[in-house]
Amino acid sequence: MNSINSMNHIKIENSEELISDENDSLIETGNTSAFRKNYSKYFFTTLELLLSAIVGVMGGIISSLIPFSVLIKTWYPFVGGTQLVSGYHILSLVIIYGLLKKKRTIFLTAFIQGFVNFLFGASWGISEVIIMLYEGFFFFVGIILIELTPEKDTYLGWGLAAGLGNISQVPLFWLLTGKIYLIHWTLFVMACLFSFISGVFMAGILGKTVVDQIKKTGIL
Amino acid sequence: MLQKRTRNIIIATFLLSTVLVSLFIYNWVEYQQVMEKYSVCEDSYCVRIYGNIQEEVFIGLADILDGDFDRLENISYDYLNMYQTSELYNVSGIRVWDVLQSMQPILGDVTYFRFEATDGYSTYLIPLRLVEAYPDDFLLISHIDGTRLLTKEEGGDGPLMSAVSMDAIGEDPEIIQLFQEMLPPGFDHVHNSKFSVKYLNAIYLE
Numbered sequence: 001m002n003s004i005n006s007m008n009h010i011k012i013e014n015s016e017e018l019i020s021d022e023n024d025s026l027i028e029t030g031n032t033s034a035f036r037k038n039y040s041k042y043f044f045t046t047l048e049l050l051l052s053a054i055v056g057v058m059g060g061i062i063s064s065l066i067p068f069s070v071l072i073k074t075w076y077p078f079v080g081g082t083q084l085v086s087g088y089h090i091l092s093l094v095i096i097y098g099l100l101k102k103k104r105t106i107f108l109t110a111f112i113q114g115f116v117n118f119l120f121g122a123s124w125g126i127s128e129v130i131i132m133l134y135e136g137f138f139f140f141v142g143i144i145l146i147e148l149t150p151e152k153d154t155y156l157g158w159g160l161a162a163g164l165g166n167i168s169q170v171p172l173f174w175l176l177t178g179k180i181y182l183i184h185w186t187l188f189v190m191a192c193l194f195s196f197i198s199g200v201f202m203a204g205i206l207g208k209t210v211v212d213q214i215k216k217t218g219i220l
Numbered sequence: 221m222l223q224k225r226t227r228n229i230i231i232a233t234f235l236l237s238t239v240l241v242s243l244f245i246y247n248w249v250e251y252q253q254v255m256e257k258y259s260v261c262e263d264s265y266c267v268r269i270y271g272n273i274q275e276e277v278f279i280g281l282a283d284i285l286d287g288d289f290d291r292l293e294n295i296s297y298d299y300l301n302m303y304q305t306s307e308l309y310n311v312s313g314i315r316v317w318d319v320l321q322s323m324q325p326i327l328g329d330v331t332y333f334r335f336e337a338t339d340g341y342s343t344y345l346i347p348l349r350l351v352e353a354y355p356d357d358f359l360l361i362s363h364i365d366g367t368r369l370l371t372k373e374e375g376g377d378g379p380l381m382s383a384v385s386m387d388a389i390g391e392d393p394e395i396i397q398l399f400q401e402m403l404p405p406g407f408d409h410v411h412n413s414k415f416s417v418k419y420l421n422a423i424y425l426e
Contacts (some may be wrong), residue, residue, distance in 0.1 A: 074372065074373050074374070077248075077339060078247055078251070123301055123305050124301075124303045124305065125303050125304070125305050156229065176403070177407075178344075178402045178403050179341075181402055182342055182343070183340055184247070184340060186243045186247055189239075190240065190244065193239065193243075197236075
């Protein structure tokens, strides 16, 4: 045991930089850039990569395989009603942000989820990745705005940030598809409001609830 | 006494709800006015043909499924969307040209038409000359891959959809120009998904 400790002690002494802080009881066995505190904000730790991958894949599976729109289109008579259940697209982004509190993981998870959607044969092809990154960007903007207010850790704050993230995709799609020129403007406004509401409840509030429950378990 | 935060949330929710309900009521009234016109049609589901025509015509689902029009069965249909993703289906239905021909005596000087759906969606105007030149490429379909289209209430996209083949529109200069005018660069290639209307219930003639 003493020889092992002395070996580790020798390793640290031979390192170019001391990397552990005074409160850290662990013995550093490496000196990778990921462990350098100055660079931690530019790199993802292994945990962040793993969680982003898991949540991104789960989000992609849910997005691709579960036809939430059927809940709406069987009874709602107008175009745009399915936006009322569109919030699940960014639920994974809300969860990953809540678990890791690192905004860059939003984009990583969005990329993974978009790619999984693509692999499941989304009709928009590889554009799914860009669409997810687009929504992730607006959720990211929402988080930044909310952090400037006292609502940054409240259900309302997260709901509003997710609502902003989700509402962003309506004008994009309606412009890209040309729907905006074919359909009455009132239906467009309703679709925007539905997507905002869906983002608030299905992504923001539900996402925060999930995060709080996960944190209560003490797993992370 | 309510806290300021709670009061603001209630006010914002009230305003949002008011806007939403107002817009919904407006569209519901419009929808009911249109649906009233369908009351003259005795079938469970009808396609209304209106516009530049002496009187509106309603074609029932029964006529389309096993009625007066020649049915095309299991026609290969290549569905191309704006992301250039292509999917191949086998569709069955009737020709739009046959429907218009049956109404020839009451047609006005029609040069364009468009498909419309129950949910308010409509297509771009399509030149009638294309339907005349490519009669087999403009269809009202009731089956895809041998399966009847389910209604909206059943969770499907039917009972009727429109289908326009790329052969008829892909090289047409007027259609190409239309797409370039209406869609942003990168998405302005001609694709027939724009004319694939779910819940088809009307054809407007101009």
